[in-house]
Amino acid sequence: MAQYILLLRGTNEQLEGYSAEELQQLFEKYDEWVDSFKNKDKFRSAQKLIDGVRHEVRVEDGQVVDGPFAETKETIGGFFVVECATLKAAAEIAKRCPVLIHGGSVELRELHTDACRYSG
16 A cells, blocks of 8 residues: 655644634644544554744755745644545545645645655
């Protein structure tokens, strides 16, 4: 079976205005979502990324520059790795992700199963 990474994208501004109770309800939706595929033995790993300004390195006008860059608002807040028989099955999991409720998105990518020459 293939493994897929689900990259959860959004902005902190999308959660502004949520009350503590609304945030708690949202976190419960995330728990329910994870349980829906964890209980089917599709869950492999997950990690929340530290909130705040991300740092990026890129080339502009032939020069390597590093940021944060003011125009960057959307960030990856975390990721999940799932194992599914098909891309369609992984997409069904992604379509139920609560990040979509508050204006975020999920990028879905298949992982290489061959050992990476850069690992360990």
